[in-house]
Amino acid sequence: MYAVIESGGKQYRVEVGTELEVDLLDVEPGQEINLERVLLVADGDESSIGTPIVADAAVSAEVVRRARGEKLISFKYRPKARSRVKKGHRSELTVLRITDVRLGKKSAADEKRQADAAAKTERERLQEAAAKQAAADAELAAKLAKQSKAKTDEKPATRAKASATAAKSAPADEKAPAKSRTRAKAADTGKTAATEKAATKPAPKKTTRAKKDE
Secondary structure: OEEEEEEOOEEEEEEOOOEEEEEOOOOOOOOEEEEOOEEEEEEOOEEEEOOOOOOOEEEEEEEEEEEEOOOEEEEEEEOOOOEEEEEEEOOEEEEEEEEEEEEOOEEHHHHHHHHHHHHHHHHHHHHHHHHHHHHHHHHHHHHHHHHHHHHHHHHHHHHHHHHHHHHHHOOHHHHOOHHHHHHHHHHHHHHHHHHHHHHHOOOOOOOOHHHHHO
């Protein structure tokens, strides 16, 4: 809902929360005032146009502070008359904040409060849902980390057990070092060669005693 008001011979479009500067009013900062010169009130597709003002319509405002406008320079010059006049001017202003726009029983401030309450409730609900989801994610992450750590701890024990089983099931000759097996094999080969050589050596000749006497 918005309205068009008149103040100081000027028209302003305002709604709840709008701050505007109007010509100086005889009010003090912090004071609540009613602006009764309401020329138009619109609420969605419905609008009320005054002739010249809207009946049962009013705009409430809070006086924020007094201010001064920008400095304006006025300069007059008359040629060939040696006349030059320079003046400065700053307007005295009052800053207002619109607090409510009313038309009959309708109030823009009440509607805004209800909308803000609904938005706050929805925001709190979303925050609560986000907190629950974050807690669930953290719990799942901790569970997965625990399972991963348990699997990592089980791997060395499994490997050691498998090595012990393989060593126990291996034959006796495989358990011996490779160097010892090689030496034993070489010794066996040497014995076999010596035996064969002894078997192939010719027998010594026997001489009789009688023949030696001759």
